Amino acid sequence: MSLSAFEVFLQSLQTHALLKGISKLDYVPLDLSIHNKELKGVNISSSTDLETFINNQIKKNDAKVAFGGYLEQRGIYERSNYFNQSNPETERNIHLGVDLWIEANTPIYAPLNGIIHSFKNNTNYGDYGPTLILKHTIGGFEFFTLYGHLSITSIKNLEVGVEVKHGQQIAALGTAEVNGDYPPHLHFQIIKDIQNFEGDYPGVSNQFDLEFYKANCPDPNLLLNIY
Template sequence: MMTRQKQFEKYLADPTHRIYPVVDFDSTTDRLCPLDFTSNNIELNMQILSSTETFGDWVSAKLADSGCRYGIGGYDEHRTIYSRSTHFDTDLEPRRLHLGVDIWGPAGNPVYNFMDAEVHSFKNNDHFGDYGGTIILKYQMDELVVYGLYGHLSLASLDGLSVGKAIAGGTAFAVFGAPAENGNWPPHLHFQLIFDLQGRTGDYPGVCQFSQKATWLYNGADPNLVLQHTFNSTDVNRD
């Protein structure tokens, strides 16, 4: 029997299924800057991370210095940056493994739906370090159901939504939120794909305990497989 991951990959590989860009990007002029939030990045210390404004200035400087429109990265990344918030602490082991891809850019940047979907749920997850404005869309890929979680959105992005509302592929349906409404992060989009929401609405963990990595990754798909229709791998600036 084909696994859900293989079903997902097969669906995306079918050229009759159109996959739309998630953000505006012109591959002839725009560039991407990979951002590393693991312990390997010794430049990003707690003095920077302790202030959302300072952290945001650091991200903005990285994009400006590299001439890039967006920063990107994070899937299956063991990150140190979550130590800035108790939201990711647990009694046994802190949550540090990132389950989505982050696209870093300015507040107000539009977010597009990558294919036809309906609204599953939405919520303002307003703890420090959480998602802030969050929308979960439900995608039907032949027999496979996949949920797309879009986090760190503006609160205005939630206006006018209702469960079951249809959102066509290619439609701009949300924007990056400012820190005051996106969980106190520098503006960015958290994009995550999930097979089973396990009864949750408007929320699903985007960071897990490293010891449970295999379980959490098994219940999701690599968002880069969708984002390759937005960005080409050759666009990433690795200088």
């Protein structure tokens, strides 16, 4: 399928890596979909057990970071009433960002110039926890990038509208105690139309709304360029 003009534009941008000092060879893909039979023996409701599984995948592949998840249908959201619905069409379990699984307190860097659009601690069980959204206006396009599962200190003393420079440290990753009860990781998402959200935006879709979100939240790898 051909890329939209917006996707072609994103792909053309020169970005700074979200994680510094890590090469492409240090990343290993991670499958957390409902189709991964290896997860059948893992208690995915436990952040500790899930973290052990993820860390084992990283070590087994001599990697530093596990990544993946865009449009992945996952079972890990079933534990939370925030996502779970009785109707399969409205149950939110299709992931709209890319996750980078790496230890807590890892610094996160801005991929592009922008400004602080908003920030918030989203404290629902299974939610983002501390979250930062940047606004970018480049080459006639306006769009947003979201960074979820941060440390609480990452969103302290921030001000909306403050300029952020390409390559500037903008955050660090949080622990399971503050990040929605997940193993430490970054949820990174591109958003074309923020729809009046502040400090939050859906990172998981249901089947019914999926076509809209696929268009509004294109593949983050257009900026990340890690796979």
